[in-house]
Amino acid sequence: MTATPAAMLSPSPSPSEPPPPASPRPPATPRPPASPHPAASPCPTPVASRWPIGCIVAALCLLLAAHIETFATIVGLWWRSSTFAHGFIVPPVAAWLIWRRRAYLAAVPHRPWPAALPALATLGAIWLPSTVANVPVLQQYCVVLMLPVIVAAVLGRAYAAAIAFPLAYLLLAVPFGEVFIPPLIDFTARFTVMLLQVANIPVFRENNYLSLPTGNWSVVDACSGLRYLIASVALGTLYAYLNYRSLARRLIFVAASVVVPVVANGLRACMIVLIGHWSDRTLAVGIDHLIYGWVFFGMVTALMFWCGARWRQSESPVALAVDGRARLQPAATPAGFVRITVAAATAIAIWPLLAMLALQSPRSDASPEPQLTLPPPPAPWRASPPSADDWSALHAGKPQRLSANYSDGRRTVSLQLIWYRHQVKGAELLTPEHRLAPGQAPWSEISATRREIQLARRVIQVRQSIEQTAGVTLLVWRWYRLDGRDTASPQLVKLLLAKAKLSGGDDGGAEIVLASAYEQQTAPAEAAMRDLLAAMLPSIDQGLRHVAIH
16 A cells, blocks of 8 residues: 555545635745855954054054154144144044045955055155255155055055045145245236236336335235145145046146135235225235235135035945955955065165164264365455355355455455355255344345356356345355266255265265346346356365365
């Protein structure tokens, strides 16, 4: 007897009874598609995420410790100069921008990127000569650029790309921009004169001095508008990033934040001159001069932001556009993070050690320092000591200085030789020095250019400038001599100094300066300076050669 299926043994409904309703079947749950990487986990565990965080913190702390002097210089300039005081808010703003993307960053994988190590080493290799030659701006940019490179090396290229703008925004913290003061002053003076002429107000311009019937005005460094320009660029770049999604709109607004403050500063200068002119110099000549300027700048900035808001693009939801394959790749092991951190630490620390060795190498000897002297000039020139109120080239430290006024009976030329036996930080040729010599009147550099002076058997490149004070205008030629080479290029001076420091060579240097007064045309002063230089150049060569070989 065979077994009967259970279905066949169940009672059958009678024909008169309706069949029972079928019980509803639960809906089938769809199965997820099979992963090509079933063993990988897209989200790191809390324990695994501690390794990249700890390693990046360690690398950044090492960068701060190794370059503490450079960072201290940056902060010191923020503190001392109101032009660069905006630097105090740049790091907090960058940190806030990173914090805004915390939801996106939580999905970005941490994976070391060894390809960033050569870039880190290159920045260190640039930092080294800029340190031994004392080029602060280049040092500071190199150190700040190391921050995003370290992030890319330890946390990965994708992570660094996700916070690329906040990392790049840190570059605005570097105190840079004083090189733009002369062209900004020139533009402001020209723009002011143009507007005054449009208003039918008589004005006479001599370099950066403006003469009106009611008084004289001068466009000085504080009138250049550099503060407005730097503040506008910092605010405009941040505004463009937060309010626009299109790269084209961002670039247009950043360009506007550069052009608008420059033009607005010209309007501000003209407005102050007009207020002073119409009020017979009772207004806009004291502290209200600065108040009017900042109020006007605030109004212009607010207007620029208001206009920019008309093209504002609404912020779209943050899309986790992380490559799925990258997320499913196996996460880096703790040993991988440790290895990349050790490699980055080596690339960070080796350059300060080399700089310390180069700067601490002995460069002094027991022999007395030779004295810089010049023989009497050939006829018809005669030498006389300078007076206390004569213009003098200022230098830091205590270099040897030789100054004299040479006259041929009709013309007078000042010749100054400045010589450093050894150049150290704070006492070298190109160290800025704004301290006035005792009894010296304040002078302003009006313009500067580079030109070549043709002599009988020699061509010398000089830096030609115009120095001006009340009632006196000077034409000035100056150039440098290092390692037997004459140059007017500050960049070449720094390169030659870095070469001498790193190779243990002679780091002495000299500056040769000639100056002559003129009234309207520079041609007589140029002729007098060229004649004296042709007569005295052999003696200058001999004197500098004498001190260099001892």
